[in-house]
Amino acid sequence: MLRVDLRALHEGPIEITGVVAADDPLLDDLEFDLAEPVRVRGRLTDSGPGRYYWHGELGTEVAARCRRCLADVPVEISADVRVLFTDDSGADDPAAYIIEPRATELDLGEMVREELILAVPEFVLCREECRGLCPRCGKDLNEGPCTCRPELDPRWAALEELKQRWSKKKE
Ligand SMILES: [Zn+2]
Numbered sequence: 001m002l003r004v005d006l007r008a009l010h011e012g013p014i015e016i017t018g019v020v021a022a023d024d025p026l027l028d029d030l031e032f033d034l035a036e037p038v039r040v041r042g043r044l045t046d047s048g049p050g051r052y053y054w055h056g057e058l059g060t061e062v063a064a065r066c067r068r069c070l071a072d073v074p075v076e077i078s079a080d081v082r083v084l085f086t087d088d089s090g091a092d093d094p095a096a097y098i099i100e101p102r103a104t105e106l107d108l109g110e111m112v113r114e115e116l117i118l119a120v121p122e123f124v125l126c127r128e129e130c131r132g133l134c135p136r137c138g139k140d141l142n143e144g145p146c147t148c149r150p151e152l153d154p155r156w157a158a159l160e161e162l163k164q165r166w167s168k169k170k171e
Pocket residue numbers: 066067068069070071125126127130131132
């Protein structure tokens with residue numbers, strides 16, 4: 001599905017649609033888990049000798065975890081991808097993929113893998129105001145405060161002691 005016969009480009013751009021299964025070897029050893037297969041859709045255009053331009057979309061859902069509270073967070077991925085395949089190994093375009101000179105076939109697999117990695121956010125939160133886990137007892141602070149006492153800045157500790165003495169006097 002992700003291999004394109006470049007000779008067919010003489011007749012115009014090629015539309016490519018396909019699905020890569022989440023357990024496809026192409027997607028082995030990723031740092032995130034896929035909750036769905038990866039949908040690939042796009043168009044490959046001849047863009048001069050040895051140059052091919054791809055404009056497409058990658059879509060899937062990633063099973064991520066909140067960086068603060070570790071809750072499962074499904075993250076919808078929908079990436080607009082524009083890359084150049086070129087046989088010019090000196091190309092200084094960082095978004096370019098180098099292919100063999102005079103290649104007759106183009107494999108989109110590596111590009112799909114790389115662009116998917118780029119599209120997945122590194123820092124996922126279940127929600128912006130997530131309170132995370134208590135670093136001492138591990139309780140999920142979104143469910144309420146834990147019984148750990150907040151650590152006091154030593155400069156404030158003396159003042160806190162005074163306040164407590166005052167409140168005792170009042171009793
Ligand atoms: Zn969270």
